[in-house]
Amino acid sequence: MPERLRIAFFASSLVSAYWNGAATYYRGLARALHARGHALTFYEPDAFERQRHRDIPDPPYARSVVWDPGDPSALERCLEEAADADLVVKASGVGVHDALLEARVAGLRRPGNRVAFWDVDAPATLARLAADPGDPFHALVPRYDLVFTYGGGDPVVRAYAARGARRCVPVYNALDPATHHPAPPDRRFEADLALLANRLPDREARVDEFFLRPAAALPDRRFLLGGAGWEDRAVPPNVRRAGHVGTADHNAWNSTALAVLNVSRDSMAATGFSPATRVFEAAGAGACIVTDAWEGIERFLAPGEEILVARDGAEVAALVAGLDAARARRVGAAARGRVLAEHTYARRAEVVEAALGVRGARPAPEPALAQGWAE
Template identity: 75%
Template sequence: MRIAFFGSSLVSAYWNGAATYYRGVLRALAGRGHEVTFYEPDAYERQAHRDIPDPPWARVVIYQPREPDALRCLEEAARADLVVKASGVGVLDALLEREALRLRRAGGLVAFWDVDAPATLERLRADADDPFRPLVPRYDLVFTYGGGPPVVEAYLGLGARRCVPIYNALDPDTHHPAPAEPRFAADLSFLGNRLPDREARVREFFLRAAAALPGRRFLLGGAGWGDLALPANVRWLGHVYTREHNALNCSALAVLNVSRESMARFGHSPATRVFEAAGAGACLVSDAWVGMERFLEPGREVLLAESGAEVAEALGGLTPARAAAIGAAARRRVLAEHTYAHRALEVEAALGLRPGAGAAA
């Protein structure tokens, strides 16, 4: 199957939390014989902050963020068997969502892939005149990055023909155990860009825990936190490139996951860092949300907290031996059930493909 995918960026994770997800899913699909072309705009300085070169398993087309350039890419994509418009491209989203539907043809499919379904659905709920709302029923299929039954029900309520969650997962070739690095040494590390519906929860689960444990070391990675007043025991790293994630995850006693507010509210939305940390064998401490047990077993494969005080309590009682045991159990679980190879099979099933039917025509 020839796949044309319009997304934010495949080659840069700079202000682009979906990069690891795109790479994992599309690399696994390419490995099953599908031919992938990824169209991304030259925007937000992402090309200046590349994490990877153009990969051998996908053709990357970078276009200028102008309407004529986007339309030329769509014209080329008309030859694909599956055209995907992802949410959050960041430029010309409304144009791409509308014009991609013109590529529907006999024997071909056009899908919308929502990498931030809670935010999209809340936006549509708040604005009855949102231009995307009447387009939802016209797509052959809606894939989502997560969200579980609440997201599926919400999309079906908007008239979607089908809605299939394809959750984050692990690419074991990319995220795996690595030697610890002194510059990343900490008792608790957290990696995430500063976003409006994440900041309050980071203050609660991370900064409040740091304030409660002044003798412990905390590490904050991600863009946008530079002007935030931090406790003396918190060190800010700035943007952390994907190639450094394994060392970061393997250098702390524990790694924190903090969901964005909308994702925590919908549940069933494990962030990329959940699988990155588990793949590295790190001990993960996560904010609690509905559906975590689908991915990791609380108390054995992940530690859950309802507040910053509970994060501090979990960290205060955590020994290196227990942290290692939790990390090892999490790694076994995700390798057995939650790799992108598993997700590629789920995508093919949703598309009605027979196993082994991926070879490009």
């Protein structure tokens, strides 16, 4: 492919993180790819009040085109424009017209370009296919030149290969040091353990186990719960709700609490090899991270040294009870050093270029897990 690509993304949103957990991932990759000379356009629907809750202006590293999902001609204009790109991407979870976009983007393949499906929730997509043999996406998977995923490792690569994917390449979440870094503490976010996570059906039981159960067990410790949807959830008296926390406050959030908690969604925990965006955000700020256990974590951060791992709520409570500020600083500093060395979006951009065969691209770094190629 050309040394400098024109890349068109059909995705949930680049400019709004509201009910959009992939925003940081998109921004980090877009900034890194732009820095390497590529031109990116994100086509995103005006849906789910995201445009009313934008948290960044149009960025200098990508063009944002917002289309009206109620106007069929608006999407057609976007598809017509995107057809000229060197790489056209349909991301999972756009939220509106996903099935239509899966078919239409696959249909934009022509000599001289590539089309890719970028799965930001591979466990959910694969579960959807397993549950419905008649899903039209079964026939579309082989029509894409590549499937990129932002997690899942070899299990996801094998699953996509079994469904006819030509190539499947994990491009994991990472850190953008320009946006996520240490910040001065903020009294609003003082806590012994802080969890920032929107309320989702396939994560709520794990939040109960790994956050609310430890809070109940440690009544003298301070717990802070951020994210949308928790307003009517009963919580122990030592849990304070912060509501939606905008991205502008994430560095202060991660730099203030004694420790921050990562709780995976059910499907991500079951699949493994799926570090959440928030893990790298927190590590970039030098936070002491406590995470629920999942397979493959040691490929990204060293348990006990760069991240603290718990198998259940009782272990979370024990970790918090035994944690002092000195150890929290050591763990946070070690995590920050590791992600700056190995897990930045600049490194991930090299993986993308290598997968696409970009002329002049440097060889992709050896990943923590081997990228899978299914021919």
